[in-house]
Amino acid sequence: MTDPSQTPSLDLPDGVAVTGALKPGYEQILSRQALELIATLHRELEPRRQERLAARQEVVRAIADGEDLDFLPETASIREDDSWRVAEHAPGLVDRRVEMTGPTDRKMTINAMNSGARVWLADQEDANTPLWENVVEGPMNLRDAIAGTISFTSPEGKEYALKTTDQAQLPTIVMRPRGWHLDEKHITVDGERTSGGLVDFALSMCASATLQLEAGKGPYFYLPKMEHYLEARLWNDAFTIAQDALGIPRGTIRATCLIETYPAAFQMEEILYELREHSAGLNAGRWDYLFSIIKTYRTRGRDFVLPDRNAVTMTAPMMRAYTNLLVRTCHKRGAHAIGGMAAFIPSKDEEVNKAAFEKVTADKQREAEDGFDGSWVAHPGMVQTCLDVFDRVLGDRPNQVDNTREDVQVTAADLLDVKATPGEVTEQGLRANIDVGLQYLATWLTGRGAVGIHNLMEDAATAEISRSQVWQWINNDITLTDTGEVVTQELVERLVDEVVTTLPGDASNYEEAKRLFLAVAVADEYADFLTVPAYEEMP
Template sequence: MYPTDQPITLNGVTITGPHLPRQEEILTPDALDFLASLHRQFNGRRLELLAKREDTRQRISEGWTPDFLPETRTIREDGSWRVAPLAPGLKDRRVEITGPVDRKMTINAMNSGAKCWLADFEDSSSPSWENMLNGQVNLRDAIRRQIDFTSPEGKEYALGGVQLVDRPTIIVRPRGWHLDEDHLVVDGEPMAGALVDFGLYFFHNAKELLRRGRGPYFYLPKTENHLEARLWNCIFVVAQDHLGIPQGTVRATVLIETITAAFEMEEILYQLRNHAAGLNAGRWDYIFSIIKNFRDRGEAFVLPDRADVTMTAPMMRAYTDQLVRACHRRGASAIGGMAAFIPNRRDPEANAAALEKVRADKTREASDGFDGSWVAHPDLVPVAMEVFDEVLADRQNQIRANRREDVIPDAAALLTVSETPGSITEAGVRMNIEVGIRYVESWLRGNGAAAIHNLMEDAATAEISRSQIWQWINAESSAELADGGTRTVTREWVQELMDEEFARILESGRGEGDRFDDALEVFAGSAQAEEYPDFLTLPAYRKFLSAQAPARQALAGTSV
């Protein structure tokens, strides 16, 4: 047994997290040896690429505008290369359900009827030590059909009767490169959360998945350029050799959710071509990335209220059209964005209206050539499935049928931010504040996928909320008021609204162990900071969730 009250070191990895039930099944000596090897080979390059991100951001701040890379022109212009053929379980991806890797969600996702499940260690998961380790246990059990769950209310959850090959294909999304895992330390350095999530899942499940007719498949988040994709490809090569499984067994779908990656889509596929499965239009993080990178470039890059930034905005149309073209030109799957609506069975009229919006969104994606799309709730699977069934008919995807040869890559079109219809309003500022505080409070209690106003919010939507407020303040933007007037968005006015919205939140009721005071500190500190924090979750992790966090014990026993 591991000791429960002090850090221990096994095979070069120091475990600083509290002991958890079944920890020994995941943090085995061989698995830890594998993690240590990955860290020593690749963490240095990860840190170099993170520094490159900062350099790129600084160049944008100084007036440089991203464009297609001249040094990779030959890759884009060579029409002969293709990614590897689609792997088992990845040929038909018409509906993918997304969600965190807690035990209840794992069972619900596997019973959902979707073609794939994005098992998420990233934006819909709060990265507590408990969540990350228990998520590995849950996936291991689900693959081996050994999973069940009884809720505190006594409701029982279990897998249905179909075999794994008929269930959603599991695609794991590890954490982004920027997040550390402070509870696993190698040579005095915290491991990258991405390497921990990838490494443990791959080590324990790759061979079992192959035996069951699937493979170790991944979604790669927050990628900013093709060099980051190359790093992942190197990791895949080393990992497959370590287990002695064929090269090309790993497959990865890259989320194009940063503005810089949008200019390197084909290069990203090229770097991963033996392991590439497709690209995904990660719409929420993409909007966040545009705000983040151009936050100090003036009114031309200021977006209206979050609700106004839809997929029909010119910059979003350019982004999705160019993504489908890049994927289908290279034989890869193009996967659409999230339908975040959470059905409310107590309000049939509102439910019906929302489902029609979901249907319209998925119809647009299917008509544009996407091979599949995301939903956040099992009740949305039939709606999205029906739309893609109508378009696909007897085909598994649209890779050959819808090449989007009508689309011409256009760098300028990707940055038509000022053409986004809509306006900044007092209601929009208030909504950003309320949703941001409520989401962070949920995140601090261990729940990274929060249903707020019948929408599934995750870390990306919270990033949009706080980034918009920061940009509106610093750009001295004008907001339309409820009484018909206008007002400049200032730090002082935002503070007034913050006080009012926080009071309303508390009036709606406080629960035992809630984290609203901490959430206000985190959100306000990020949205109103003099210097813009790169990620909302980084200071929150360091203060509340990491092994060194001064408030770590405050979270103990409050995870949900």
């Protein structure tokens, strides 16, 4: 039982309430400065955040009525103006040839900092869960890593520590906050829930920005799940407010935006433009992009039905259009283009390893030759493989932003050509979606957001694409090519019961995950995000 005398108290600004449990050290992260910044950001930006979330629904309704995504006519002047470029590359973000991703728990933080990657995407979003302890302890762990004071001892007695405290020799930390759609229920301002993303951002800024600048780097962020350039403008305004509040020069913050939603693929230049003073580039996020295709075009029939998840590769025509356009757009504006995730986890099975390393090498080779400046891996054991590929292509150059890919000409029709994606819908693929979705959700509900499943590191995007595909197949009466059965609610419910018996551990451990999965996978109405109702199930 917690000793009441050891429970910290908070210096709360007017109108701010914190309902999450407090542990020793939390008061350093939930400082008055941080809570005042959260309050300022909320009061100035929350009405616009709600407007942008409502605008997302307008896009879905327009597409349901037969309209299609396209490059915006009202921003043609931005795309046609060749004179503007983003800010010069920031210290620590010049060479990004391999980026490690992962949640911000203490053990992972140390392993990531020791991984040999050039950048660590410290993930407070899809590889994390918004459990209250993670919200506060993530920024605490990043602060300690930058200060060189972090250590960890596992329950088994194994000790973890940094190999060096020289920040110049360690990966540059780029923190990913939550997306605009997620609230933070434990911190309210004037009685209203706050934005989860702005909470993550403010806590990180107040805990670490000064330390990062003293280390010769800076406060850097990955921005997820934006669907419109005005959402990027919202982030840019948040950066300006925070820099002014903390007395940091404007332009110190840098942000890399994930182009992982279908609407954003048509607004890459506009997103760079809105953040140009703070921009560090764009990233191609594969699974969330596929999830967004389904979500955005869910009412438009079989032309937008995707085959089995594992059959959709980056060589599909629509994916080639998307990634080539991303590289062309970034390099035209002097920004970094960062490739997608290699989710493989090294196995004890050498045959599995051999095949996986060959696939990862080929994937990274394609990205490097396409002009990407770096790429993601999800496990320290994959860092060297990615590094070797980019070393061969880049040589002594820190990046290849000078490769402007003027040969690339991508039309809206190219991005929308989902029906050209090769592959089939099979019972094996349906079972795989159920398997991974249930395993991931069961772990997510316990507070862990990065889960090793079948030798792959899975995050929330995994559960989203898995349940979205099931919903899409049901609502389009898709016939499974290997069994001839039509995908129905009854079939999915039967397979869920069958798959649960094959999962690791006791079947009773999956009851809550099963309920949540079915609640969105077979529902009449499509839920925009699985993590929104799941968050309400958390303490």
